[in-house]
Amino acid sequence: MAEKRVAFITGIGGQDGSYLAEFLLKQGYQVRGMIRRASSPNTERILPLIEQYWESKNPDVKSLDSPFFSQYGDLTDASSVRSLLEEFHPDEIYNLGAQSHVAVSFQNPLSTLDINLMGTMRILDAIRDMKLPCRFYQASSSEMFGTSQPPQNENTPFRPQSPYGVAKVAAFNAVRMYRDAYGIFASNGILFNHESPRRGINFVTRKITMGLAKILVGKDRNIVLGNLDAKRDWGFSGEYVEGMWRILQHEKPDDFVIATGETHTVRDFMRESFALVGLNYENFLVSSDRYKRPADVPALLGDSTKARKILGWNPQVKFKEITKMMIVADLKDKFEKTGNVPIERGVMRDDDYYLGIGRDLASKLRKS
Ligand SMILES: NC(=O)c1ccc[n+]([C@@H]2O[C@H](COP(=O)([O-])OP(=O)(O)OC[C@H]3O[C@@H](n4cnc5c(N)ncnc54)[C@H](OP(=O)(O)O)[C@@H]3O)[C@@H](O)[C@H]2O)c1
Structure with a gap:
């Protein structure tokens, strides 16, 4: 029997991480996640998964054989990033962990850069150093387009307007650079805003x-x-995570806009x-x-023609x-x-x- 593919998700406790974990489990993956330590619970969105797969409920299944398993780690801590990669040996990495709030990035610019840019670099460089034969997905953002005129697609120039956008542009370029320089299968999903009942309460x-x-x-x-x-071009997180997965299933690493094509x-x-x-x-x-x-x-409106044509990804929820x-x-x-x-x-x-x-x-x- 073929071994199960292992997917490692940073930011698994976030809006997208929780939907992606559910989607990948349905696809038959073993899902591994990075959770950062918090003084009050930050795993509410994945609680049903934790409860379903928790070791105490399944005492015969070791954590590393379980379909779902998360571990403490932090994108600002290179040693934790590396030890999770060594432990999980993922086939696919989805880097969703981020300080994801644009307004907060003006208040905390340096930590936003540390998490969103350096965190990405820490994973990419560990992949390079460990020669991990995996595929890497980067959660890039429409905020990178900033003041560029809509509609925006993969050829639109980046004019970020926040420390968040600046960090995401730099991380986007790091992904391209590691792809070109080291042949790593690293792709960017440039996702326009996507929402759900699991959206953070300050968005x-x-x-x-x-x-x-x-x-x-x-x-x-x-x-x-x-x-x-x-x-903003608002889509549904629950179906955008399928776009992320499709990006990594493509025959070669590439960058794709994921959007509904409507703005409000x-x-x-x-x-x-x-x-x-x-x-x-x-x-x-x-x-x-x-x-x-x-x-x-001022205005974001995504043109996701490339994803529709090449990946067959089509948003249904408007x-x-x-x-x-x-x-x-x-x-x-x-x-x-x-x-x-x-x-x-x-x-x-x-x-x-x-x-x-x-x-x-x-x-x-x-x-x-
Ligand atoms: N949603 C959108 O509209 C949108 C659009 C484009 C791109 N993106 C990007 O897509 C990704 C997922 O978005 P989302 O909406 O799911 O965001 P989210 O709900 O804010 O989730 C972000 C996750 O990252 C974790 N995280 C933050 N700092 C970390 C650190 N230092 N180390 C490890 N994990 C850390 C958070 O953990 P805590 O719970 O502990 O804070 C949380 O689980 C993000 O990278 C975001 O920037 C989102």
């Missing part, structure tokens, strides 16, 4: 969907946002979210310079569906926590159920 889409849920249950009165006119403003996202429960967003919006960035990226998916997930969570909906094991309720309660609560808000 603008999640701020809006969680904020709306809080307003409906009376825990908040409004949502404070910065630039409402920024345009932050204001559109806010309007669409509130309209789902019959509210006018303008009554709940506070605009603050506090959330405006020293430099901003703006309206993503918005609804995120709203429903946050309503469900808040309604259950506040007792607006009873938690009954095994009872499946559809989206309309939660949106219906949302609309009832919204109509009371309008009257008060």
Whole structure:
């Protein structure tokens, strides 16, 4: 029987890492992950996997034979990077670990560079030094395009507008350099924004969907946002991870844009979210310079023709569906926590159920 392929994911506890782990397990991979130590839990998104494969539940299966296994490590620590590579001997590496928040990168520019650029270099150089016969995927970003005119594709110049973008451009170039200089199978996925109910709570889409849920249950009165006119190409993380995998299955290493080809403003996202429960967003919006960035990226719109043609990757989930998916997930969570909906094991309720309660609560808000 052929040995199972081993995939190693940095940032496995993040939004994309958790979807990618689930996707690769379904493809029959043994999935290994790097988790950094935190003083409070940072593994919530992969908890179902941890619970399913935990050694104490499967005492006969050693960690290294288990389909899923994660280990402490840190991209800023070269020795931990190397020892995980020695332990796992991966066939495929997905480098998703990053300080991924653009606004935070203005506050923490040096650590952003350390994690996002040097972290990438630490893996690439370990692959070179150890002569690891593996494929390497780098989580590059549409933020690299910065102020370049949309639509953006693989030939669009990079004009990053943040320490995050600068770090990602440098890491992108490191990937190309290690590919050309050392023949390493190293590819970049240039992913445009992608969201899901697992999106971090300080990203603008999640701020809006969680904020709306809080307003409906009376825990908040409004949502404070910065630039409402920024345009973004929003896709669904759950299907972008398949794009990552397809990039590494291609016959040669290359760079690909992954995007939906639609762009919407932050204001559109806010309007669409509130309209789902019959509210006018303008009554709940506070605009603050506090959330405006020293430099901003005005408009991102991806042209993923190359990925569609060569990899056969086609996004199905677009703006309206993503918005609804995120709203429903946050309503469900808040309604259950506040007792607006009873938690009954095994009872499946559809989206309309939660949106219906949302609309009832919204109509009371309008009257008060
Ligand atoms: N989502 C997007 O729209 C988008 C678009 C383009 C590119 N990207 C890139 O794609 C990757 C995945 O994005 P995401 O949305 O899943 O981000 P995310 O939810 O913020 O996940 C990032 C992960 O990286 C981990 N990490 C941070 N610093 C680390 C370090 N020093 N060592 C090891 N792990 C570290 C985080 O761990 P903690 O939980 O402990 O912080 C987290 O698990 C990132 O590289 C991001 O920059 C994302």
